[in-house]
Amino acid sequence: MKRNQWLSLFTLVCVLALTACSSEGGKTSVKIAEVTRSIFYAPQYVALEQGYFADEGLEVELQTTWGGDKTMTALLSDDADVALVGSETSIYVAARGANDPVINFAQLTQTDGTFLVAKQPNDNFKWEDLIGSDFLGQRKGGMPQMVGEYVLKQHGIDPHEDLNLIQNIDFANIPGAFTSGTGEYVQLFEPQASKFEAEGNGYIVASFGEESGHVPYTVFMAKQSFLKDNEDTAKRFTSAIYKAQTYIQEQPPEKIAEIVAPYFEDVDKELLSSSIERYKSQGSFAENPILDEEEWKNLKAIMEEAGELPEDIPYEELVNTTIAEDVMAE
Structure with a gap:
């Protein structure tokens, strides 16, 4: 066998070996940028602490970027794979004519917080x-x-x-x-x-x-190219979030407060519990990751009333419900 053929065979074997190792024991890394640190995002912290991301083969790195503009900058510059931020930011990006628009794929909260x-x-x-x-x-x-x-x-x-x-x-x-x-x-x-x-x-x-009323107040979003190239990762990510959303709906505030306490070290657990109860009682936590069209219309009405709607971008252009629907169907 010629030298070049040996090299090609050796390269193929190495690639197959690395792939096998990755599928057996490796985890897929996902970087999240959250717009602020708040008990409002309790389902995200539950997914981390209860091991729902890990169960899906994901290793999640969470950073708090303090503000919608900074969060979107992190996403667009690839410092984050996924952003947890208000849906209005995806409209701002699209209105500037982005070649790689930001797509909303999993809703976390459904009211103002x-x-x-x-x-x-x-x-x-x-x-x-x-x-x-x-x-x-x-x-x-x-x-x-x-x-x-x-x-x-x-x-x-x-x-x-x-x-x-x-x-x-x-x-x-x-x-x-x-x-x-x-x-x-x-x-x-x-x-x-x-x-x-x-x-x-x-x-x-x-x-x-x-x-x-109901609005897509904070949603997990990613660049269109990321969702296209990493569809399976996005599905596993959404599956972990959906498990956490279900947990939030079923469990008492006291138990949830115990789980998320590491993210709020300077806050008394009783106070955390009362905050969670306040959000649960007004229906702030989304029951599932689907962002529906009525919520999108309400968002645009609020933006228009504030004089901040740069362009009337259709729901279908910036919202992907297929990932969440597939997860829920399973």
Whole structure:
């Protein structure tokens, strides 16, 4: 046999050997970028802690990227394979004419996750109490801010005319700014909202999630090319999330709090439990990973109301339900 033939045979044997090793004992690595750290994302942490990803042969690396813009940058620059972020970001990317659009493939939460926190207690809060107040807002064009504006307008309040709207604080620094004296009201996720209440730094007076209806608030998304080249990985990933979603629906908040506690080391477990109960009671955790068309329409209506919808992009272009449907059928 000629030398080149020997080399070709040797290369083939090596490739087959490596493939065999990978299928027997190797795990597929998946990097997730989450937009913030919140008990709102409890199903994700359950999937990690209960070994659902590992059971699917996945080794998941989780990073918190603090803000929709930073999260999407991580995804587009391949610092992450999957992003957990609001669906509005996929619309922004597509509207810029992306050659490799970002596709929503597994929904995690289905309502807004923020609560209106006041500096002073108010057992008889009315939305009109906000008029003329200093309101510490969120990032322009992000889901918390857009949903907040949508809800305020539903109550006859123009956020840009009737409030002193403060929007020059970075997302990660908003809680600290509020405790330092900036703003009379602020939108906060759990468990931060309940933690503020326990510490006397603020008081929950209303829920934006209860007011705004179902939206694809946080969704797992990936570049179209990733889903095409790694369809099996995406299915296994979604399967792990679906198991966690089912677990969340079936188990009491106290048990879930025990499982996710390692992700919130500075938060009391009783407070974690009450935060989970608050989200469960208002239906914030999606029961399955399918993002339906009605939710997509609601999202676009909220974006349009906020003046942030750059283009009316059809549901079919940026949402893949086939992966979730296949997982649920199995």
